[in-house]
Amino acid sequence: MRCLWLTLADPEPKKNGQLIYSGGLIQSMATGGTKLHVIGLDRHGEKDGLPRACANIRWQLHRRHHRPTWRRLASPLPNLASFGASSAGRQAVDQALAAEVWDAVVFDSIMSGWALGSVLRQRHRARKLVYLAHNCETIAARRIADDTRGVRWLARRLDAAKTAVLERRLLGAADFVTADSPDDCETLAPFTTAKKVSYVPAGYDGPRVSRRTITERLPRRAIIVGSFDWLAKRESLERFLEAATARLTAARVDLQVVGSAEPHYLDGLRRRYPSVDFVGPVADVLPYMAAARIALVPDLLGGFKLKGLDYVFNRLPILSMRGSLPGMPLEDRRSYGLFDTHVSLVEGILSHIDSLDTLNAYHQRAFDACAKTFDWSQIGRQLIADIFRS
Structure with missing residues (x-):
C-alpha cells in the first residue's frame, strides 16, 4: 500500500502526546510494509535536518x-489547522497528488486539515481518504471558549x-475514520458517512520498570508530567492548581510539574504558585517519576493520554479526573483512583499519600492490566488491515 500521510510535523523529538501518537503510527505503518510519503512541518529551532532514515518513509x-x-x-481555518498551513505545504500536497494515484491519503489529526481543499480538488487521485482523530476537537474548542x-x-x-466546520468536513469526506479513545469513537460516529469510527489506541515502546515498592523513604510527593503548550491543558492545570496548592502545602505534600511549556508561561506559574516545583522540560523524566x-x-x-502509559509502566499509582484516561483497562479503586472534581482529587491525594499498601497495589494491578496491550507493531498491522477493508 502507498500512502500520502499529512501530519503536523516531524515527530522527533517526541515532546508531547500528539507527536508521540503520530510518530508511533507512522513508524508502525512503515514497519508493517506501507510505503509512506509524509508531509508536515520541520522542527526548525528544535533540531536540524530531516528525521533519521527509515525504510518505507519519505x-x-x-x-x-x-x-x-x-x-x-480572517482565515476560514481554525487555529489548530492554520498552525501548519503554508503555500509550500499546499504545493507539496498538490505535487504529490499529481505525481501518482495513492491507495490512501491520511489526515493525521485536524491539524492537517489545511490540506483538505487541495485533496478534494484532486479526489480522483486518492482511492481512500482516512481521518485519524486525536480528539473531539469541537467539544475541546467550545470548552476552551466557555472558560x-x-x-x-x-x-x-x-x-x-471554525473548528466545528472543519471537523465535520473531515468526518464527512473520509472513507475511514479512527479515534484514539472509545469515548471519542462514539461521539464522532454520527457525523461520518459509515456511522462508525474505529478505535486505534496508542502504543508504548518506553521503559518498563520490572519491580517497585513505594516506602516511607520516598518523598510525600505527587507529580504531573506532560506538555502544556495546548490551551486546554493549561486551563486544566491552572484550575487544579487553584484548588490544590494551599491544601497540599498545609499538609506538607510536595507537588511537582514536569514538562514542556513556553518559558514565560512557566515563569508566571512560579510567581503565582511558589510552593509548587515547576521543573519545565527535561531530557529524562524517569528520575522524577521514580x-x-x-x-x-x-x-x-x-482523549487518550499517553502519559497514562508512562505512569503505568514506570509503576506510578494514578489518581485522575473521571473520564480523563479513556481506553485504558483500569478499574476505579482497584488499579487507580477516579475523582469528579479537582477538590475531590486533592482530597484523594491527601487520603492516599501515606496509604502505601494501596499505592503499591494500584501500580501493580495497573501494570498487569496493561502489560500485554499497547504494542505499536500490532496496532500498525491492524490499522493497515482496517484501511484495506474500509
Missing part, C-alpha cells in the same frame, strides 16, 4: 509560516465555530 517537510493575528481571525472571559471569548467562540509516590491526571478533557 519525508517532505516545510517551514512554518507565521501569520499576524488579523490574518488568523474564557473578556474580548478573548469572542475570538475563541469564532475559532470553535521520586514521586503519586501521578496525577487533572485534565478536564477526554
Whole structure:
C-alpha cells in the first residue's frame, strides 16, 4: 500500500502526546510494509535536518509560516489547522497528488486539515481518504471558549465555530475514520458517512520498570508530567492548581510539574504558585517519576493520554479526573483512583499519600492490566488491515 500521510510535523523529538501518537503510527505503518510519503512541518529551532532514515518513509517537510493575528481571525481555518498551513505545504500536497494515484491519503489529526481543499480538488487521485482523530476537537474548542472571559471569548467562540466546520468536513469526506479513545469513537460516529469510527489506541515502546515498592523513604510527593503548550491543558492545570496548592502545602505534600511549556508561561506559574516545583522540560523524566509516590491526571478533557502509559509502566499509582484516561483497562479503586472534581482529587491525594499498601497495589494491578496491550507493531498491522477493508 502507498500512502500520502499529512501530519503536523516531524515527530522527533517526541515532546508531547500528539507527536508521540503520530510518530508511533507512522513508524508502525512503515514497519508493517506501507510505503509512506509524509508531509508536515520541520522542527526548525528544535533540531536540524530531516528525521533519521527509515525504510518505507519519505519525508517532505516545510517551514512554518507565521501569520499576524488579523490574518488568523480572517482565515476560514481554525487555529489548530492554520498552525501548519503554508503555500509550500499546499504545493507539496498538490505535487504529490499529481505525481501518482495513492491507495490512501491520511489526515493525521485536524491539524492537517489545511490540506483538505487541495485533496478534494484532486479526489480522483486518492482511492481512500482516512481521518485519524486525536480528539473531539469541537467539544475541546467550545470548552476552551466557555472558560474564557473578556474580548478573548469572542475570538475563541469564532475559532470553535471554525473548528466545528472543519471537523465535520473531515468526518464527512473520509472513507475511514479512527479515534484514539472509545469515548471519542462514539461521539464522532454520527457525523461520518459509515456511522462508525474505529478505535486505534496508542502504543508504548518506553521503559518498563520490572519491580517497585513505594516506602516511607520516598518523598510525600505527587507529580504531573506532560506538555502544556495546548490551551486546554493549561486551563486544566491552572484550575487544579487553584484548588490544590494551599491544601497540599498545609499538609506538607510536595507537588511537582514536569514538562514542556513556553518559558514565560512557566515563569508566571512560579510567581503565582511558589510552593509548587515547576521543573519545565527535561531530557529524562524517569528520575522524577521514580521520586514521586503519586501521578496525577487533572485534565478536564477526554482523549487518550499517553502519559497514562508512562505512569503505568514506570509503576506510578494514578489518581485522575473521571473520564480523563479513556481506553485504558483500569478499574476505579482497584488499579487507580477516579475523582469528579479537582477538590475531590486533592482530597484523594491527601487520603492516599501515606496509604502505601494501596499505592503499591494500584501500580501493580495497573501494570498487569496493561502489560500485554499497547504494542505499536500490532496496532500498525491492524490499522493497515482496517484501511484495506474500509
